[in-house]
Amino acid sequence: MSSTRQIGRVKAVLFDFDGTLSTLRAGWEETMAPFFKEAISGSYSITPEESALLEQEIEDYIDQSTGIQTIFQMRWLAEKVKEKGWNVEILGEWDYKAEYNRRLLLKVEERVRGLRDGLYDPTDFLIKGSESLLEELHKEGIPMYIASGTDHPDVVNEAEVLGVKSYFKEIAGAPVGRADCSKEKVIQELLSQQDFRKEGLAVIGDGKVEIRLAKENGAAAFGLASDEIEREGINPIKQQRLEAAGADRIAGDFTDIAQWLEWLGISRRAE
Structure with a gap:
């Protein structure tokens, strides 16, 4: 208090x-963080030092952006991909959102199906x-x-x-x-x-x-x-x-x- x-x-x-x-969406950060790193680094041979710095930058951003609309997080990602210049494939924010949602919903939809089929109780979520x-x-x-x-x-x-x-x-x-x-x-x-x-x-x-x-x-x-x-x-x-x-x-x-x-x-x- x-x-x-x-x-x-x-x-x-x-x-x-x-x-x-x-x-139901608990663990979304564990989906977003590796997706961000993958999108930013692409096929670039990232060094251990660069990897650690990038992971920290992504973690800090996810922490401070929690609660905002997902599209704004994807806008940050698109800008970061351009800024780093490591990945030659640069997508738009809506494309990034579609892929992130696809990955996240693999987990969420399994939970929703379980609720509809009676495998889970609503109080579980x-x-x-x-x-x-x-x-x-x-x-x-x-x-x-x-x-x-x-x-x-x-x-x-x-x-x-x-x-x-x-x-x-x-x-x-x-x-x-x-x-x-x-x-x-x-x-x-x-x-x-x-x-x-x-x-x-x-x-x-x-x-x-x-x-x-x-x-x-x-x-x-x-x-x-x-x-x-x-x-x-x-x-x-x-x-x-x-x-x-x-x-x-x-x-x-x-x-x-x-x-x-x-x-x-x-x-x-x-x-």
């Missing part, structure tokens, strides 16, 4: 998806306590939204197979083939609605992008420093990132429902 800010009763909640509610919090907010009549940098059809599909789609008034992923900032768009649209004020909006996410947007727009910013492997507990790297972004509160999961409801200004009803 990074402050003791009180927001009053929440009027709407905006969730990030990957790493905040869903772990949800941050612990998330279903309970969503149910509590639903009972309270709090409108909920998802904003994600993942392609819109994929976010909708993954929310459906995880059994949480029905909780949300709107799900907004990245527009396919367009470099729009869906998170900023959804937040701005919420703030423009006449029937609720910006001080009633809470944003919950594991990346600095949504925390920054919340702070810039006067909303309460709750960081979810999730361990995507265990699905509970604090990830210290995410915690540091979220603290630096100015999160009002930080937790590792949603298991302490009473604490979350208190943060959101909701008095739990007597049973």
